[in-house]
Amino acid sequence: xxxxxxxxxxxxxxxxxxxxxxxxxxxxxxxxxxxxxxxxxxxxxxxxxxxxxxxxxxxxxxxxxxxxxxxxxxxxxxxxxxxxxxxxxxxxxxxxxxxxxxxxxxxxxxxxxxxxxxxxxxxxxxxxxxxxxxxxxxxxxxxxxxxxxxxxxxxxxxxxxxxxxxxxxxxxxxxxxxxxxxxxxxxxxxxxxxxxxxxxxxxxxxxxxxxxxxxxxxxxxxxxxxxxxxxxxxxxxxxxxxxxxxxx
Amino acid sequence: xxxxxxxxxxxxxxxxxxxxxxxxxxxxxxxxxxxxxxxxxxxxxxxxxxxxxxxxxxxxxxxxxxxxxxxxxxxxxxxxxxxxxxxxxxxxxxxxxxxxxxxxxxxxxxxxxxxxxxxxxxxxxxxxxxxxxxxxxxxxxxxxxxxxxxxxxxxxxxxxxxxxxxxxxxxxxxxxxxxxxxxxxxxxxxxxxxxxxxxxxxxxxxxxxxxxxxxxx
Numbered sequence: 001x002x003x004x005x006x007x008x009x010x011x012x013x014x015x016x017x018x019x020x021x022x023x024x025x026x027x028x029x030x031x032x033x034x035x036x037x038x039x040x041x042x043x044x045x046x047x048x049x050x051x052x053x054x055x056x057x058x059x060x061x062x063x064x065x066x067x068x069x070x071x072x073x074x075x076x077x078x079x080x081x082x083x084x085x086x087x088x089x090x091x092x093x094x095x096x097x098x099x100x101x102x103x104x105x106x107x108x109x110x111x112x113x114x115x116x117x118x119x120x121x122x123x124x125x126x127x128x129x130x131x132x133x134x135x136x137x138x139x140x141x142x143x144x145x146x147x148x149x150x151x152x153x154x155x156x157x158x159x160x161x162x163x164x165x166x167x168x169x170x171x172x173x174x175x176x177x178x179x180x181x182x183x184x185x186x187x188x189x190x191x192x193x194x195x196x197x198x199x200x201x202x203x204x205x206x207x208x209x210x211x212x213x214x215x216x217x218x219x220x221x222x223x224x225x226x227x228x229x230x231x232x233x234x235x236x237x238x239x240x241x242x243x244x245x246x247x248x
Numbered sequence: 249x250x251x252x253x254x255x256x257x258x259x260x261x262x263x264x265x266x267x268x269x270x271x272x273x274x275x276x277x278x279x280x281x282x283x284x285x286x287x288x289x290x291x292x293x294x295x296x297x298x299x300x301x302x303x304x305x306x307x308x309x310x311x312x313x314x315x316x317x318x319x320x321x322x323x324x325x326x327x328x329x330x331x332x333x334x335x336x337x338x339x340x341x342x343x344x345x346x347x348x349x350x351x352x353x354x355x356x357x358x359x360x361x362x363x364x365x366x367x368x369x370x371x372x373x374x375x376x377x378x379x380x381x382x383x384x385x386x387x388x389x390x391x392x393x394x395x396x397x398x399x400x401x402x403x404x405x406x407x408x409x410x411x412x413x414x415x416x417x418x419x420x421x422x423x424x425x426x427x428x429x430x431x432x433x434x435x436x437x438x439x440x441x442x443x444x445x446x447x448x449x450x451x452x453x454x455x456x457x458x459x460x461x462x463x464x465x
Binding site for chain 1: 293296297300301303304307308311314358361362365366368369372373375376377379380429431432433434435436438439440441442443444445446447449451452
């Protein structure tokens with residue numbers, strides 16, 4: 001609760017600053033534009049998965065939808081075919097409708113509402129493996145130039161990304177499942193690690209208010225690192241001052 | 249009325265209200281009425297999800313019907329899937345999910361299909377790992393050595409016959425891997441909190457289908 005309140009206050013403080021805060025570059029997010037550019041040159045297709053939403057509309061899925069919105073806008077701008085195969089879990093039905101609404105919104109935003117095709121955003125299956133197989137089938141048939149997999153991606157992620165990699169796609173991935181990050185690193189050109197994906201929406205918006213929230217996050221993270229190091233040193237010398245502080 | 253519902257302020261107000269009713273009782277003792285609202289909100293979520301299932305089912309059937317009517321490549325697979333989906337739904341409603349016919353469909357089609365894909369993952373992981381663990385520089389060499397040690401420690405046969413891999417394997421697992429896991433956990437949790445703040449501030453509205461008109465302007 002204290003961290004939450006502190007973060008709100010810090011975000012508010014940075015919002016009031018005239019200059020937008022410095023945010024380090026995130027290669028995986030920057031690479032999306034590069035991938036869309038590559039797809040445009042090749043006259044190819046872009047395929048995106050905002051995740052399987054295994055836990056419903058949790059923050060990973062919200063972040064996945066933010067990335068989907070960005071790719072959809074770029075695809076609309078460059079007249080690319082955008083495929084968004086949806087499904088993968090019992091909770092993915094709600095995401096399906098939200099994702100369609102978001103993508104349609106981005107096409108309208110780019111002044112190309114007629115280019116939006118709902119058939120390119122099919123709901124494939126509520127089961128993860130069936131959905132992944134159909135997703136892979138679409139990759140093999142369409143041979144997309146860019147495959148972006150974000151949000152909640154579980155066991156099937158490596159299967160899909162490996163097939164995409166073999167099919168010649170540029171692969172950008174992110175997941176909430178830590179063990180999968182290592183697997184995706186072996187198959188992807190770029191991987192979003194940890195909070196990079198969650199911060200994607202704010203990072204892409206270039207909005208000073210949203211960037212402030214990332215800056216705040218980095219500061220809190222630095223403070224936690226300092227506390228962890230101090231705690232390790234303290235406990236190594238027999239002092240429980242730091243652990244007692246958090247035992248309150 | 250519809251114009252009010254579509255307004256950003258209206259949707260933002262709903263988000264803030266729901267967040268407050270769910271978030272505050274988690275930390276603070278609140279009156280029973282507020283707890284009742286919290287419980288109602290949490291209990292409503294499965295109902296919304298269940299409703300969405302039917303929307304998904306309808307769109308799936310519709311897509312397969314369109315594919316079949318247009319005779320696109322592989323339309324008969326879609327048709328088969330649509331028919332099977334309908335059969336499962338009808339069986340579930342009429343004879344129940346414990347009936348032999350229903351369990352036959354699950355055990356004969358769904359579970360073997362899942363198992364097949366799961367087994368395939370091993371091959372994809374192997375081919376990806378073979379590409380990655382090529383020794384190109386110091387970093388990839390370290391990665392390969394660590395992977396080799398972990399592999400020898402985790403595989404049952406080598407764990408039994410070459411027990412000296414246990415010690416470095418355990419050290420890697422309990423120190424390096426654990427530290428990395430916790431860093432990931434911390435950063436992800438912080439990211440989640442910050443995302444929640446952005447949502448409450450109305451800055452992450454894309455998820456509820458709102459167009460960011462201001463950015464366009």
